[in-house]
Amino acid sequence: xxxxxxxxxxxxxxxxxxxxxxxxxxxxxxxxxxxxxxxxxxxxxxxxxxxxxxxxxxxxxxxxxxxxxxxxxxxxxxxxxxxxxxxxxxxxxxxxxxxxxxxxxxxxxxxxxxxxxxxxxxxxxxxxxxxxxxxxxxxxxxxxxxxxxxxxxxxxxxxxxxxxxxxxxxxxxxxxxxxxxxxxxxxxxxxxxxxxxxxxxxxxxxxxxxxxxxxxxxxxxxxxxxxxxxxxxxxxxxxxxxxxxxxxxxxxxxxxxxxxxxxx
Amino acid sequence: xxxxxxxxxxxxxxxxxxxxxxxxxxxxxxxxxxxxxxxxxxxxxxxxxxxxxxxxxxxxxxxxxxxxxxxxxxxxxxxxxxxxxxxxxxxxxxxxxxxxxxxxxxxxxxxxxxxxxxxxxxxxxxxxxxxxxxxxxxxxxxxxxxxxxxxxxxxxxxxxxxxxxxxxxxxxxxxxxxxxxxxxxxxxxxxxxxxxxxxxxxxxxxxxxxxxxxxxxxxxxxxxxxxxxxxxxxxxxxxxxxxxxxxxxxxxxxxxxxxxxxxxxxxxxxxxxxxxxxxxxxxxxxxxxxxxxxxxxxxxxxxxxxxxxxxxxxxxxxxxxxxxxxxxxxxxxxxxxxxxxxxxxxxxxxxxxxxxxxxxxxxxxxxxxxxxxxxxxxxxxxxxxxxxxxxxxxxxxxxxxxxxxxxxxxxxxxxxxxxxxxxxxxxxxxxxxxxxxxxxxxxxxxxxxxxxxxxxxxxxxxxxxxxxxxxxxxxxxxxxxxxxxxxxx
Numbered sequence: 001x002x003x004x005x006x007x008x009x010x011x012x013x014x015x016x017x018x019x020x021x022x023x024x025x026x027x028x029x030x031x032x033x034x035x036x037x038x039x040x041x042x043x044x045x046x047x048x049x050x051x052x053x054x055x056x057x058x059x060x061x062x063x064x065x066x067x068x069x070x071x072x073x074x075x076x077x078x079x080x081x082x083x084x085x086x087x088x089x090x091x092x093x094x095x096x097x098x099x100x101x102x103x104x105x106x107x108x109x110x111x112x113x114x115x116x117x118x119x120x121x122x123x124x125x126x127x128x129x130x131x132x133x134x135x136x137x138x139x140x141x142x143x144x145x146x147x148x149x150x151x152x153x154x155x156x157x158x159x160x161x162x163x164x165x166x167x168x169x170x171x172x173x174x175x176x177x178x179x180x181x182x183x184x185x186x187x188x189x190x191x192x193x194x195x196x197x198x199x200x201x202x203x204x205x206x207x208x209x210x211x212x213x214x215x216x217x218x219x220x221x222x223x224x225x226x227x228x229x230x231x232x233x234x235x236x237x238x239x240x241x242x243x244x245x246x247x248x249x250x251x252x253x254x255x256x257x258x259x260x261x262x263x264x
Numbered sequence: 265x266x267x268x269x270x271x272x273x274x275x276x277x278x279x280x281x282x283x284x285x286x287x288x289x290x291x292x293x294x295x296x297x298x299x300x301x302x303x304x305x306x307x308x309x310x311x312x313x314x315x316x317x318x319x320x321x322x323x324x325x326x327x328x329x330x331x332x333x334x335x336x337x338x339x340x341x342x343x344x345x346x347x348x349x350x351x352x353x354x355x356x357x358x359x360x361x362x363x364x365x366x367x368x369x370x371x372x373x374x375x376x377x378x379x380x381x382x383x384x385x386x387x388x389x390x391x392x393x394x395x396x397x398x399x400x401x402x403x404x405x406x407x408x409x410x411x412x413x414x415x416x417x418x419x420x421x422x423x424x425x426x427x428x429x430x431x432x433x434x435x436x437x438x439x440x441x442x443x444x445x446x447x448x449x450x451x452x453x454x455x456x457x458x459x460x461x462x463x464x465x466x467x468x469x470x471x472x473x474x475x476x477x478x479x480x481x482x483x484x485x486x487x488x489x490x491x492x493x494x495x496x497x498x499x500x501x502x503x504x505x506x507x508x509x510x511x512x513x514x515x516x517x518x519x520x521x522x523x524x525x526x527x528x529x530x531x532x533x534x535x536x537x538x539x540x541x542x543x544x545x546x547x548x549x550x551x552x553x554x555x556x557x558x559x560x561x562x563x564x565x566x567x568x569x570x571x572x573x574x575x576x577x578x579x580x581x582x583x584x585x586x587x588x589x590x591x592x593x594x595x596x597x598x599x600x601x602x603x604x605x606x607x608x609x610x611x612x613x614x615x616x617x618x619x620x621x622x623x624x625x626x627x628x629x630x631x632x633x634x635x636x637x638x639x640x641x642x643x644x645x646x647x648x649x650x651x652x653x654x655x656x657x658x659x660x661x662x663x664x665x666x667x668x669x670x671x672x673x674x675x676x677x678x679x680x681x682x683x684x685x686x687x688x689x690x691x692x693x694x695x696x697x698x699x700x701x702x703x704x705x706x707x708x709x710x711x712x713x714x715x716x717x718x719x720x721x722x723x724x725x726x727x728x729x730x731x732x733x734x735x736x737x738x739x740x741x742x743x744x745x746x747x748x749x750x751x752x753x
Binding site: 002003005006009010013014017051052054055056058059062063072073074075076077079080083084086087090091093094097102105106107109110112113114116117120121123124127128131132133134243244247248251258261 | 585738741
């Protein structure tokens, strides 16, 4: 590939970045932020790290191979997407420390550590199921006529990713909680974009399952995975438990998923 | 040739040029040997793997010298050249016995420097002291050299590739994985193991042993790094990259060797001892695998991709976990001693990984091809990125670094154009108190306040482990003790 082809590929990516899924998910994130704050307003004084967090979250959304998205010149993989999605959380953690809020920083770091093992186990199961960590392949799923063990590994990875999603999004017992002053902090755009990107990753295998060997998902089935994920996250956000107990549950999930990925 | 006064700008540039010269020479040698091997028996064997190892060692030595220079610690100007000459002898010598001999002389040079530092008056102590040097360090170095000598003796007796030989070199390769950190660059300890692929393919058991050692050491080092105090962060990241390199060598594939070489490159540039101005803000994430286009992330991605392509999925998962731990540690605080130049170098090397792999690292794998397996290859898309592929040419991991960097620039420009569209995540009640200080410093402040609470009788002292990290570990079952968490709820 030459420099000219790279520029062409970059130029063709504008639909992904600005329209769908990047632009659409950015609008969704802005709507969520506005709804959570009781009205959108434009505050001032954003640090450069916030811009980096937004860019990473936005790019993670734009790189998702959602149904109907324009093709990219080259695909990306799950490792890059998780890396892009994790940077806003790490920047938020640093912001907690900068604000002197050690309790939120502790809970955020613990949530990350509790969520990483099931995420990795799910990724390995998906790798065993479809043979690649490339998002396009993950979205396609196992080939037609693939062995049953491979399909089961893919299903186990999809389920583990879905179950670990509340932990990845810091919901329920893994929420960082109120700020040091007792007030509930505002939801940042970077973290919302991050959440949408990770939810999009979890929805990819669901769409692949709904496709059931066909070339594309029936149009009336397209909203089903986002609705399932939204309902699951809504339910998980209301779950009350200690973070350590949730950590044990996630560890058990990791063990099950790793066993299915490595032994299945 | 010593100078007591801090160097001026002109002498700094001169010293910078002098420090860069050996690295440029090693780079030129690698460029010359990328297509053909040049053997000058019975003294030298010049090929791309040896030239690359010399380049990695030269960069580490240069980074150390520049760190001393940035801290305005004038030292002996010929010492880096002596170290580079010994590294060149170790890397390029055809006779295996010269490797432990050169490293022994290098350790002797370090020991003399350390002894001079201990005996010197305070005004000259900093100028003569190595960045890290102690009797324990030198003792461990000597043990590793003894292993290399045993391996060299076996090689002289005609054992081109055998279990005792590999065990000896594997033991020597463990030196950069253990503490206290060696003063010899990690590339020199791993070099005999890598160059053993010249003699032919490995037994599969040796590969498993090296892979397990590398992966296990990387994870343990990452956990130790996570649990350590902020002022240890810089030194603690070194064994992680050495572990990645050892794991890559153990994979025994083209992708594994390229990943190992890239990890050594990152280790030489990113983790080298620094004494200059610390990096603050989001740039500090460029020194850990947190930033997706930075060199540490690419190094971890390469090893994960190589392991996944080679069918070692569990190893890939463990390395990914170690990378995420290191990224999280970087967000909490540390590595505090790395310079801003390192962060920029990390971004440049990470984004430019495809040409670096194409022109510098692929020749290394190609010249060792006779000893490598087909289970994993690293394909380069010029101007776009990298892909780790299996023996069936299925791309298991794809990373278009240049394309993603371009897209990121477009979005960054859009966000900048939009002005200030978002609020920070947390309304900063204590911002006036802490300002825009470095997270590592803030963690220090939090720890100091925790220590003050303890001394006031708020809680009994439990251990030397930082209070914040102990509280994190209490909420994570696989990391922490069984004590009840304080923040549960």
